[in-house]
Amino acid sequence: MAPAKEGSTLAAPAGYTAVPVKFSEERRTHHYLYIKEHKVREDLDQTRPQNRTLFVLNVPPYCTKESLSQIFTSCSPVESVELQDKPGPSETQSNSVSKHFSLRHLKGFKVAYVVFKHPSGVQAFKSFKVKKPIVLSGIGHSIKTGINKWIDNYRASLTDVAELQAEVDEFMKGYDERVAEEEEKAKEEEGVPDEEGWVKVTRKGRRPGLARTEAVNIRVTEREKRKRAQKELLNFYAWQHRESKREHLAELRKKFEEDKQKIALMRAQRKFRPY
Structure with a gap:
Protein backbone atom coordinates (compact mmCIF):
# COMPACT_ATOMS: atom_id res chain seq x y z
CA MET A 1 0.00 0.00 0.00
CA ALA A 2 1.28 3.47 -0.89
CA PRO A 3 2.42 5.57 2.07
CA ALA A 4 0.13 8.37 3.25
CA LYS A 5 1.20 11.97 3.68
CA GLU A 6 1.66 13.59 7.07
CA GLY A 7 -1.64 14.85 8.50
CA SER A 8 -3.86 12.80 6.17
CA THR A 9 -6.53 10.43 7.47
CA LEU A 10 -7.64 7.12 6.05
CA ALA A 11 -10.81 5.17 6.72
CA ALA A 12 -10.11 1.71 8.11
CA PRO A 13 -11.86 -1.42 6.77
CA ALA A 14 -14.91 -2.62 8.67
CA GLY A 15 -13.96 -4.02 12.06
CA TYR A 16 -10.38 -2.67 11.97
CA THR A 17 -8.74 0.28 13.70
CA ALA A 18 -6.19 2.30 11.69
CA VAL A 19 -2.97 3.25 13.52
CA PRO A 20 -0.47 5.45 11.61
CA VAL A 21 3.26 4.62 11.90
CA LYS A 22 6.40 5.95 10.23
CA PHE A 23 10.02 4.87 10.21
CA SER A 24 11.62 7.99 11.72
CA GLU A 25 10.89 11.62 12.58
CA GLU A 26 12.50 12.76 9.32
CA ARG A 27 10.05 10.83 7.16
CA ARG A 28 7.21 12.86 5.66
CA THR A 29 5.07 9.85 4.83
CA HIS A 30 3.60 7.16 7.03
CA HIS A 31 1.80 3.81 6.81
CA TYR A 32 -1.34 2.58 8.51
CA LEU A 33 -1.55 -0.56 10.59
CA TYR A 34 -5.02 -2.12 10.49
CA ILE A 35 -5.74 -3.84 13.80
CA LYS A 36 -8.62 -5.83 15.24
CA GLU A 37 -9.22 -8.38 17.97
CA HIS A 38 -8.26 -11.90 16.90
CA LYS A 39 -11.29 -14.18 17.20
CA VAL A 40 -11.28 -17.82 16.14
CA ARG A 41 -12.33 -21.05 17.77
CA GLU A 42 -9.99 -21.94 20.62
CA ASP A 43 -9.34 -25.47 19.35
CA LEU A 44 -8.07 -24.10 16.02
CA ASP A 45 -5.45 -21.72 17.42
CA GLN A 46 -4.29 -22.51 20.94
CA THR A 47 -1.12 -20.40 20.70
CA ARG A 48 -3.17 -17.19 20.45
CA PRO A 49 -5.56 -17.09 23.41
CA GLN A 50 -9.01 -15.58 23.10
CA ASN A 51 -9.49 -12.06 24.51
CA ARG A 52 -5.69 -11.52 24.65
CA THR A 53 -4.67 -11.42 20.96
CA LEU A 54 -4.70 -8.68 18.33
CA PHE A 55 -4.47 -9.28 14.57
CA VAL A 56 -2.45 -6.67 12.63
CA LEU A 57 -2.51 -6.11 8.85
CA ASN A 58 -0.28 -4.02 6.53
CA VAL A 59 2.87 -4.28 8.67
CA PRO A 60 5.64 -2.49 6.68
CA PRO A 61 8.91 -4.29 5.88
CA TYR A 62 10.99 -2.20 8.30
CA CYS A 63 8.69 -2.93 11.24
CA THR A 64 10.13 -5.52 13.67
CA LYS A 65 8.72 -7.54 16.56
CA GLU A 66 10.39 -5.16 18.99
CA SER A 67 8.74 -2.18 17.27
CA LEU A 68 5.27 -3.72 17.52
CA SER A 69 5.87 -4.66 21.13
CA GLN A 70 6.93 -1.06 21.82
CA ILE A 71 3.66 0.22 20.30
CA PHE A 72 1.29 -2.03 22.24
CA THR A 73 3.18 -1.98 25.56
CA SER A 74 1.54 1.40 26.21
CA CYS A 75 -1.79 -0.49 26.42
CA SER A 76 -0.64 -3.50 28.46
CA PRO A 77 2.42 -5.76 28.86
CA VAL A 78 2.98 -7.83 25.71
CA GLU A 79 3.63 -11.56 26.01
CA SER A 80 4.63 -12.34 22.39
CA VAL A 81 4.64 -10.95 18.85
CA GLU A 82 4.61 -13.17 15.75
CA LEU A 83 5.19 -11.99 12.16
CA GLN A 84 3.99 -14.02 9.15
CA ASP A 85 3.70 -13.67 5.37
CA LYS A 86 -0.06 -14.20 5.47
CA PRO A 87 -2.80 -15.02 7.99
CA GLY A 88 -2.92 -18.60 9.20
CA PRO A 89 -1.77 -21.02 11.91
CA SER A 90 1.45 -20.40 13.76
CA GLU A 91 4.39 -21.11 11.42
CA THR A 92 6.85 -21.61 14.28
CA GLN A 93 4.71 -24.41 15.73
CA SER A 94 3.70 -26.18 12.51
CA ASN A 95 6.77 -26.04 10.25
CA SER A 96 9.83 -25.75 12.45
CA VAL A 97 11.54 -28.77 14.01
CA SER A 98 14.53 -26.78 15.25
CA LYS A 99 15.34 -23.10 15.42
CA HIS A 100 18.69 -23.84 13.73
CA PHE A 101 16.92 -24.82 10.50
CA SER A 102 14.15 -22.21 10.29
CA LEU A 103 16.11 -19.01 9.68
CA ARG A 104 13.79 -17.43 7.14
CA HIS A 105 13.67 -13.68 6.69
CA LEU A 106 10.27 -12.28 5.78
CA LYS A 107 10.18 -9.79 2.92
CA GLY A 108 7.58 -7.20 1.98
CA PHE A 109 4.45 -6.32 3.95
CA LYS A 110 3.43 -8.82 6.63
CA VAL A 111 0.73 -9.65 9.15
CA ALA A 112 1.27 -9.92 12.90
CA TYR A 113 -0.31 -11.51 15.96
CA VAL A 114 0.21 -9.64 19.24
CA VAL A 115 -0.57 -11.52 22.45
CA PHE A 116 -1.00 -9.56 25.69
CA LYS A 117 -0.23 -11.00 29.12
CA HIS A 118 -3.65 -9.95 30.42
CA PRO A 119 -7.09 -9.67 28.76
CA SER A 120 -7.20 -6.00 29.77
CA GLY A 121 -4.71 -5.29 26.94
CA VAL A 122 -7.30 -5.80 24.20
CA GLN A 123 -9.84 -3.60 26.01
CA ALA A 124 -7.20 -0.90 26.53
CA PHE A 125 -6.36 -0.92 22.83
CA LYS A 126 -10.01 -0.38 21.87
CA SER A 127 -9.89 2.93 23.71
CA PHE A 128 -6.38 3.71 22.41
CA LYS A 129 -6.32 7.00 20.45
CA VAL A 130 -3.45 8.06 18.17
CA LYS A 131 -3.28 11.72 17.15
CA LYS A 132 -0.02 11.60 15.16
CA PRO A 133 2.01 8.82 13.51
CA ILE A 134 3.99 6.61 15.89
CA VAL A 135 7.75 6.71 15.22
CA LEU A 136 9.18 3.18 15.10
CA SER A 137 12.90 3.98 14.93
CA GLY A 138 14.03 6.47 17.54
CA ILE A 139 16.82 7.01 20.02
CA GLY A 140 15.61 4.38 22.49
CA HIS A 141 14.57 1.77 19.92
CA SER A 142 16.58 2.10 16.73
CA ILE A 143 15.85 -0.16 13.72
CA LYS A 144 18.93 -1.31 11.84
CA THR A 145 18.98 -0.93 8.07
CA GLY A 146 21.45 -1.38 5.23
CA ILE A 147 24.75 -3.07 5.91
CA ASN A 148 24.14 -3.21 9.68
CA LYS A 149 20.97 -5.23 9.07
CA TRP A 150 22.80 -7.57 6.68
CA ILE A 151 25.54 -8.15 9.26
CA ASP A 152 22.97 -9.04 11.92
CA ASN A 153 21.20 -11.43 9.53
CA TYR A 154 24.51 -13.11 8.72
CA ARG A 155 25.44 -13.51 12.37
CA ALA A 156 22.01 -14.97 13.10
CA SER A 157 22.51 -17.54 10.32
CA LEU A 158 25.66 -18.93 11.99
CA THR A 159 25.00 -22.07 14.03
CA ASP A 160 26.37 -22.50 17.54
CA VAL A 161 27.88 -26.01 17.37
CA ALA A 162 27.64 -26.65 21.11
CA GLU A 163 24.00 -25.52 21.25
CA LEU A 164 23.10 -27.62 18.20
CA GLN A 165 24.84 -30.68 19.67
CA ALA A 166 22.93 -30.24 22.93
CA GLU A 167 19.66 -30.04 21.01
CA VAL A 168 20.51 -33.18 18.99
CA ASP A 169 21.45 -35.08 22.18
CA GLU A 170 18.17 -34.07 23.80
CA PHE A 171 16.20 -35.17 20.74
CA MET A 172 17.99 -38.55 20.57
CA LYS A 173 17.46 -39.09 24.28
CA GLY A 174 13.71 -38.61 23.86
CA TYR A 175 13.74 -40.84 20.77
CA ASP A 176 15.52 -43.67 22.60
CA GLU A 177 13.03 -43.40 25.46
CA ARG A 178 10.09 -43.66 23.06
CA VAL A 179 11.62 -46.71 21.33
CA ALA A 180 12.26 -48.39 24.70
CA GLU A 181 8.65 -47.74 25.74
CA GLU A 182 7.35 -49.20 22.47
CA GLU A 183 9.50 -52.32 22.84
CA GLU A 184 8.42 -52.78 26.45
CA ASN A 235 20.99 -84.14 -5.85
CA PHE A 236 19.46 -86.52 -3.38
CA TYR A 237 20.95 -89.73 -4.93
CA ALA A 238 24.60 -90.54 -5.84
CA TRP A 239 23.79 -90.99 -9.53
CA GLN A 240 22.31 -87.46 -9.52
CA HIS A 241 25.65 -86.11 -8.27
CA ARG A 242 27.49 -88.01 -11.07
CA GLU A 243 25.11 -86.77 -13.75
CA SER A 244 25.40 -83.14 -12.62
CA LYS A 245 29.23 -83.34 -12.64
CA ARG A 246 29.24 -84.96 -16.10
CA GLU A 247 26.95 -82.23 -17.47
CA HIS A 248 29.12 -79.54 -15.92
CA LEU A 249 32.31 -80.96 -17.52
CA ALA A 250 30.60 -81.25 -20.92
CA GLU A 251 29.54 -77.61 -20.69
CA LEU A 252 33.11 -76.55 -19.91
CA ARG A 253 34.56 -78.53 -22.87
CA LYS A 254 31.97 -76.99 -25.19
CA LYS A 255 32.89 -73.46 -24.09
CA PHE A 256 36.60 -74.27 -24.49
CA GLU A 257 36.11 -75.38 -28.10
CA GLU A 258 34.04 -72.27 -28.88
CA ASP A 259 36.77 -70.03 -27.48
CA LYS A 260 39.44 -71.81 -29.62
CA GLN A 261 37.37 -71.21 -32.76
CA LYS A 262 36.96 -67.51 -31.90
CA ILE A 263 40.73 -67.09 -31.43
CA ALA A 264 41.46 -68.82 -34.77
CA LEU A 265 38.96 -66.59 -36.55
CA MET A 266 40.50 -63.43 -35.02
CA ARG A 267 43.99 -64.50 -36.14
CA ALA A 268 42.76 -65.14 -39.72
CA GLN A 269 41.17 -61.68 -39.88
CA ARG A 270 44.28 -59.90 -38.59
CA LYS A 271 45.75 -57.65 -41.30
CA PHE A 272 49.13 -56.94 -39.68
CA ARG A 273 51.24 -60.12 -39.89
CA PRO A 274 54.69 -59.64 -38.29
CA TYR A 275 55.50 -63.40 -38.79
Whole structure:
Protein backbone atom coordinates (compact mmCIF):
# COMPACT_ATOMS: atom_id res chain seq x y z
CA MET A 1 0.00 0.00 0.00
CA ALA A 2 1.28 3.47 -0.89
CA PRO A 3 2.42 5.57 2.07
CA ALA A 4 0.13 8.37 3.25
CA LYS A 5 1.20 11.97 3.68
CA GLU A 6 1.66 13.59 7.07
CA GLY A 7 -1.64 14.85 8.50
CA SER A 8 -3.86 12.80 6.17
CA THR A 9 -6.53 10.43 7.47
CA LEU A 10 -7.64 7.12 6.05
CA ALA A 11 -10.81 5.17 6.72
CA ALA A 12 -10.11 1.71 8.11
CA PRO A 13 -11.86 -1.42 6.77
CA ALA A 14 -14.91 -2.62 8.67
CA GLY A 15 -13.96 -4.02 12.06
CA TYR A 16 -10.38 -2.67 11.97
CA THR A 17 -8.74 0.28 13.70
CA ALA A 18 -6.19 2.30 11.69
CA VAL A 19 -2.97 3.25 13.52
CA PRO A 20 -0.47 5.45 11.61
CA VAL A 21 3.26 4.62 11.90
CA LYS A 22 6.40 5.95 10.23
CA PHE A 23 10.02 4.87 10.21
CA SER A 24 11.62 7.99 11.72
CA GLU A 25 10.89 11.62 12.58
CA GLU A 26 12.50 12.76 9.32
CA ARG A 27 10.05 10.83 7.16
CA ARG A 28 7.21 12.86 5.66
CA THR A 29 5.07 9.85 4.83
CA HIS A 30 3.60 7.16 7.03
CA HIS A 31 1.80 3.81 6.81
CA TYR A 32 -1.34 2.58 8.51
CA LEU A 33 -1.55 -0.56 10.59
CA TYR A 34 -5.02 -2.12 10.49
CA ILE A 35 -5.74 -3.84 13.80
CA LYS A 36 -8.62 -5.83 15.24
CA GLU A 37 -9.22 -8.38 17.97
CA HIS A 38 -8.26 -11.90 16.90
CA LYS A 39 -11.29 -14.18 17.20
CA VAL A 40 -11.28 -17.82 16.14
CA ARG A 41 -12.33 -21.05 17.77
CA GLU A 42 -9.99 -21.94 20.62
CA ASP A 43 -9.34 -25.47 19.35
CA LEU A 44 -8.07 -24.10 16.02
CA ASP A 45 -5.45 -21.72 17.42
CA GLN A 46 -4.29 -22.51 20.94
CA THR A 47 -1.12 -20.40 20.70
CA ARG A 48 -3.17 -17.19 20.45
CA PRO A 49 -5.56 -17.09 23.41
CA GLN A 50 -9.01 -15.58 23.10
CA ASN A 51 -9.49 -12.06 24.51
CA ARG A 52 -5.69 -11.52 24.65
CA THR A 53 -4.67 -11.42 20.96
CA LEU A 54 -4.70 -8.68 18.33
CA PHE A 55 -4.47 -9.28 14.57
CA VAL A 56 -2.45 -6.67 12.63
CA LEU A 57 -2.51 -6.11 8.85
CA ASN A 58 -0.28 -4.02 6.53
CA VAL A 59 2.87 -4.28 8.67
CA PRO A 60 5.64 -2.49 6.68
CA PRO A 61 8.91 -4.29 5.88
CA TYR A 62 10.99 -2.20 8.30
CA CYS A 63 8.69 -2.93 11.24
CA THR A 64 10.13 -5.52 13.67
CA LYS A 65 8.72 -7.54 16.56
CA GLU A 66 10.39 -5.16 18.99
CA SER A 67 8.74 -2.18 17.27
CA LEU A 68 5.27 -3.72 17.52
CA SER A 69 5.87 -4.66 21.13
CA GLN A 70 6.93 -1.06 21.82
CA ILE A 71 3.66 0.22 20.30
CA PHE A 72 1.29 -2.03 22.24
CA THR A 73 3.18 -1.98 25.56
CA SER A 74 1.54 1.40 26.21
CA CYS A 75 -1.79 -0.49 26.42
CA SER A 76 -0.64 -3.50 28.46
CA PRO A 77 2.42 -5.76 28.86
CA VAL A 78 2.98 -7.83 25.71
CA GLU A 79 3.63 -11.56 26.01
CA SER A 80 4.63 -12.34 22.39
CA VAL A 81 4.64 -10.95 18.85
CA GLU A 82 4.61 -13.17 15.75
CA LEU A 83 5.19 -11.99 12.16
CA GLN A 84 3.99 -14.02 9.15
CA ASP A 85 3.70 -13.67 5.37
CA LYS A 86 -0.06 -14.20 5.47
CA PRO A 87 -2.80 -15.02 7.99
CA GLY A 88 -2.92 -18.60 9.20
CA PRO A 89 -1.77 -21.02 11.91
CA SER A 90 1.45 -20.40 13.76
CA GLU A 91 4.39 -21.11 11.42
CA THR A 92 6.85 -21.61 14.28
CA GLN A 93 4.71 -24.41 15.73
CA SER A 94 3.70 -26.18 12.51
CA ASN A 95 6.77 -26.04 10.25
CA SER A 96 9.83 -25.75 12.45
CA VAL A 97 11.54 -28.77 14.01
CA SER A 98 14.53 -26.78 15.25
CA LYS A 99 15.34 -23.10 15.42
CA HIS A 100 18.69 -23.84 13.73
CA PHE A 101 16.92 -24.82 10.50
CA SER A 102 14.15 -22.21 10.29
CA LEU A 103 16.11 -19.01 9.68
CA ARG A 104 13.79 -17.43 7.14
CA HIS A 105 13.67 -13.68 6.69
CA LEU A 106 10.27 -12.28 5.78
CA LYS A 107 10.18 -9.79 2.92
CA GLY A 108 7.58 -7.20 1.98
CA PHE A 109 4.45 -6.32 3.95
CA LYS A 110 3.43 -8.82 6.63
CA VAL A 111 0.73 -9.65 9.15
CA ALA A 112 1.27 -9.92 12.90
CA TYR A 113 -0.31 -11.51 15.96
CA VAL A 114 0.21 -9.64 19.24
CA VAL A 115 -0.57 -11.52 22.45
CA PHE A 116 -1.00 -9.56 25.69
CA LYS A 117 -0.23 -11.00 29.12
CA HIS A 118 -3.65 -9.95 30.42
CA PRO A 119 -7.09 -9.67 28.76
CA SER A 120 -7.20 -6.00 29.77
CA GLY A 121 -4.71 -5.29 26.94
CA VAL A 122 -7.30 -5.80 24.20
CA GLN A 123 -9.84 -3.60 26.01
CA ALA A 124 -7.20 -0.90 26.53
CA PHE A 125 -6.36 -0.92 22.83
CA LYS A 126 -10.01 -0.38 21.87
CA SER A 127 -9.89 2.93 23.71
CA PHE A 128 -6.38 3.71 22.41
CA LYS A 129 -6.32 7.00 20.45
CA VAL A 130 -3.45 8.06 18.17
CA LYS A 131 -3.28 11.72 17.15
CA LYS A 132 -0.02 11.60 15.16
CA PRO A 133 2.01 8.82 13.51
CA ILE A 134 3.99 6.61 15.89
CA VAL A 135 7.75 6.71 15.22
CA LEU A 136 9.18 3.18 15.10
CA SER A 137 12.90 3.98 14.93
CA GLY A 138 14.03 6.47 17.54
CA ILE A 139 16.82 7.01 20.02
CA GLY A 140 15.61 4.38 22.49
CA HIS A 141 14.57 1.77 19.92
CA SER A 142 16.58 2.10 16.73
CA ILE A 143 15.85 -0.16 13.72
CA LYS A 144 18.93 -1.31 11.84
CA THR A 145 18.98 -0.93 8.07
CA GLY A 146 21.45 -1.38 5.23
CA ILE A 147 24.75 -3.07 5.91
CA ASN A 148 24.14 -3.21 9.68
CA LYS A 149 20.97 -5.23 9.07
CA TRP A 150 22.80 -7.57 6.68
CA ILE A 151 25.54 -8.15 9.26
CA ASP A 152 22.97 -9.04 11.92
CA ASN A 153 21.20 -11.43 9.53
CA TYR A 154 24.51 -13.11 8.72
CA ARG A 155 25.44 -13.51 12.37
CA ALA A 156 22.01 -14.97 13.10
CA SER A 157 22.51 -17.54 10.32
CA LEU A 158 25.66 -18.93 11.99
CA THR A 159 25.00 -22.07 14.03
CA ASP A 160 26.37 -22.50 17.54
CA VAL A 161 27.88 -26.01 17.37
CA ALA A 162 27.64 -26.65 21.11
CA GLU A 163 24.00 -25.52 21.25
CA LEU A 164 23.10 -27.62 18.20
CA GLN A 165 24.84 -30.68 19.67
CA ALA A 166 22.93 -30.24 22.93
CA GLU A 167 19.66 -30.04 21.01
CA VAL A 168 20.51 -33.18 18.99
CA ASP A 169 21.45 -35.08 22.18
CA GLU A 170 18.17 -34.07 23.80
CA PHE A 171 16.20 -35.17 20.74
CA MET A 172 17.99 -38.55 20.57
CA LYS A 173 17.46 -39.09 24.28
CA GLY A 174 13.71 -38.61 23.86
CA TYR A 175 13.74 -40.84 20.77
CA ASP A 176 15.52 -43.67 22.60
CA GLU A 177 13.03 -43.40 25.46
CA ARG A 178 10.09 -43.66 23.06
CA VAL A 179 11.62 -46.71 21.33
CA ALA A 180 12.26 -48.39 24.70
CA GLU A 181 8.65 -47.74 25.74
CA GLU A 182 7.35 -49.20 22.47
CA GLU A 183 9.50 -52.32 22.84
CA GLU A 184 8.42 -52.78 26.45
CA LYS A 185 4.79 -52.37 25.49
CA ALA A 186 5.20 -54.85 22.62
CA LYS A 187 6.74 -57.43 24.98
CA GLU A 188 3.80 -57.06 27.35
CA GLU A 189 1.25 -57.40 24.56
CA GLU A 190 3.01 -60.29 22.78
CA GLY A 191 1.29 -63.61 23.35
CA VAL A 192 -1.80 -62.05 24.92
CA PRO A 193 -4.95 -62.61 22.81
CA ASP A 194 -7.17 -59.61 22.14
CA GLU A 195 -10.98 -59.46 22.36
CA GLU A 196 -11.39 -61.46 19.12
CA GLY A 197 -8.83 -64.10 20.09
CA TRP A 198 -5.97 -62.86 17.85
CA VAL A 199 -2.41 -62.92 19.16
CA LYS A 200 0.01 -60.16 18.16
CA VAL A 201 3.35 -61.54 16.91
CA THR A 202 6.39 -59.25 16.74
CA ARG A 203 10.02 -59.63 15.70
CA LYS A 204 12.10 -60.17 18.82
CA GLY A 205 15.18 -58.02 19.25
CA ARG A 206 13.86 -55.33 16.90
CA ARG A 207 11.29 -52.60 16.96
CA PRO A 208 7.73 -54.00 17.04
CA GLY A 209 6.30 -54.50 13.56
CA LEU A 210 2.80 -54.90 12.22
CA ALA A 211 0.99 -58.12 13.14
CA ARG A 212 0.57 -60.57 10.25
CA THR A 213 -2.89 -61.56 9.11
CA GLU A 214 -3.96 -65.19 8.79
CA ALA A 215 -3.82 -65.10 4.97
CA VAL A 216 -0.25 -63.72 5.00
CA ASN A 217 0.88 -66.43 7.43
CA ILE A 218 -0.55 -69.15 5.17
CA ARG A 219 1.22 -67.79 2.06
CA VAL A 220 4.57 -67.53 3.88
CA THR A 221 4.26 -71.07 5.22
CA GLU A 222 3.45 -72.51 1.78
CA ARG A 223 6.38 -70.68 0.17
CA GLU A 224 8.80 -72.02 2.79
CA LYS A 225 7.50 -75.58 2.25
CA ARG A 226 8.10 -75.36 -1.52
CA LYS A 227 11.67 -74.10 -1.01
CA ARG A 228 12.40 -76.88 1.48
CA ALA A 229 11.03 -79.54 -0.91
CA GLN A 230 13.17 -78.30 -3.81
CA LYS A 231 16.34 -78.44 -1.68
CA GLU A 232 15.57 -81.98 -0.51
CA LEU A 233 14.95 -83.36 -4.05
CA LEU A 234 17.99 -81.70 -5.66
CA ASN A 235 20.99 -84.14 -5.85
CA PHE A 236 19.46 -86.52 -3.38
CA TYR A 237 20.95 -89.73 -4.93
CA ALA A 238 24.60 -90.54 -5.84
CA TRP A 239 23.79 -90.99 -9.53
CA GLN A 240 22.31 -87.46 -9.52
CA HIS A 241 25.65 -86.11 -8.27
CA ARG A 242 27.49 -88.01 -11.07
CA GLU A 243 25.11 -86.77 -13.75
CA SER A 244 25.40 -83.14 -12.62
CA LYS A 245 29.23 -83.34 -12.64
CA ARG A 246 29.24 -84.96 -16.10
CA GLU A 247 26.95 -82.23 -17.47
CA HIS A 248 29.12 -79.54 -15.92
CA LEU A 249 32.31 -80.96 -17.52
CA ALA A 250 30.60 -81.25 -20.92
CA GLU A 251 29.54 -77.61 -20.69
CA LEU A 252 33.11 -76.55 -19.91
CA ARG A 253 34.56 -78.53 -22.87
CA LYS A 254 31.97 -76.99 -25.19
CA LYS A 255 32.89 -73.46 -24.09
CA PHE A 256 36.60 -74.27 -24.49
CA GLU A 257 36.11 -75.38 -28.10
CA GLU A 258 34.04 -72.27 -28.88
CA ASP A 259 36.77 -70.03 -27.48
CA LYS A 260 39.44 -71.81 -29.62
CA GLN A 261 37.37 -71.21 -32.76
CA LYS A 262 36.96 -67.51 -31.90
CA ILE A 263 40.73 -67.09 -31.43
CA ALA A 264 41.46 -68.82 -34.77
CA LEU A 265 38.96 -66.59 -36.55
CA MET A 266 40.50 -63.43 -35.02
CA ARG A 267 43.99 -64.50 -36.14
CA ALA A 268 42.76 -65.14 -39.72
CA GLN A 269 41.17 -61.68 -39.88
CA ARG A 270 44.28 -59.90 -38.59
CA LYS A 271 45.75 -57.65 -41.30
CA PHE A 272 49.13 -56.94 -39.68
CA ARG A 273 51.24 -60.12 -39.89
CA PRO A 274 54.69 -59.64 -38.29
CA TYR A 275 55.50 -63.40 -38.79
